[in-house]
Amino acid sequence: MLPWFMMYDHTNYARWGPVYQADLKASEYAAPEVFKEFIEGHFAVRLKENAFNGVPVDKLLSE
Template sequence: MMYLDALTELVPWFHALDHTHYARWIPVHLKDMAELTTKHPDVARKFREGHFTVQKTQRVFSSIPIDQAHEQNNACIKGDGGAVGLTDNPSALVAGWLRDQKLPG
């Protein structure tokens, strides 16, 4: 897999350039990925099928990595009052929480 090959080649550079966390954790990630097929075959199959991105539109090639989608959602929540505005206003927080609850029945 090209992704794993590229990461393997980058490991010495992380050490040489003193990127401590990458140098420490990329080899762990590579080991986990190497064992994925045997330890978690369903997850490995999903990765091979391309289920590691988020598609926000129906346009072809518009998928983005999950972590990038997560960061974009965080930016939306934080912007224009967002979550901060809710936590500063207890009634808005309770109203938002109540609105999102599912009623039994």
């Protein structure tokens, strides 16, 4: 994905994309509990206890 940011002249994404990627790679050691939960697929928000109502955190609109 990072080469596409450069190619399409998205300067801010091209600048901060590698930093974000390095943070994600370091999360295994910096926050092992959070990393474990992400690996297990617990990265969705559920407002109600139903089977198929999980929403990714970045798409959540608070009530």
